[in-house]
Amino acid sequence: MMRDPDELKNAGLKATLPRLKVLSLFENSKDRHLSAEDVYKILLTTGEDVGLATVYRVLTQFEQAGLLVRHHFESGKAVFELNQGGHHDHIVCIKCGRVEEFCDEEIEKRQKLAASERGFTIQEHSLYIYGICTKQPCPHKA
Amino acid sequence: MMRDPDELKNAGLKATLPRLKVLSLFENSKDRHLSAEDVYKILLTTGEDVGLATVYRVLTQFEQAGLLVRHHFESGKAVFELNQGGHHDHIVCIKCGRVEEFCDEEIEKRQKLAASERGFTIQEHSLYIYGICTKQPCPHKA
């Protein structure tokens, strides 16, 4: 289930093994949001031989190439997700780590308004909601 | 311009010198948003003798006591501001570091709706807008 090398070539990156592995990991993992540590550990258990430093480098390159988006949830560690176009916001369960995405056009609109009213040109924006998912036992890890 | 010790006592904290200094700093500084490093440096230049570790400890205690609110902007370092009740969102200039606050009831309302629709009990939420302030020369530092 390895990724098409062209996708990397188009981004100006050589299609090396570590890159293909990381990219396919994001495309096939059921968790959309992964930290560098997550990626590293998954690759380890898969028997892949990739250094943690390389994971960090590749993730940053992918972010710059627009393939991934980096987020800073409260955890202190950065998490990445596939960039599939449209902007969206996040609801993070502080108990189980589950992340749900949503997008509200009205919120988007009012953010832009708030910024322009104050003379700001928006570069990016992020809305994080931290809470507890009340759906019986938390569906994810502890 | 030292703070009323009762405010600390009420929070269950002994009214020690470092705590009073830090608290009064937040109340008298013209910058509402300060990092631990900021606080430490200001205290140094004021001739105060407070350790960086103590600053970190005090800031965390104040946050737990509800006196301060901690934010994680993109910078990588945490910033704190006085907790004056009402929730509000932030617009951060990525060039000069200026922080403006705003609050939009409609956005608040729709956040709550989005969370409850997905079975989440909101614990906290933060909306950060990163941009560039177009008001001629950036009013703050470089």
Next chain:
DNA sequence: TTCACTGCAAACGATTTGCAGGTCC
């Protein structure tokens, strides 16, 4: 061949922690 890429280990910046001594009530 050649230059980009990699792994490893050391370096880093922000924050935390262990500990011996000092302080508030």
Next chain:
DNA sequence: GGACCTGCAAATCGTTTGCAGTGAA
């Protein structure tokens, strides 16, 4: 007096970087 605080230095955590070897085109 005793529990709580403090400063200092060492430890931790996430992340970055220097360097010598490896691999894609």
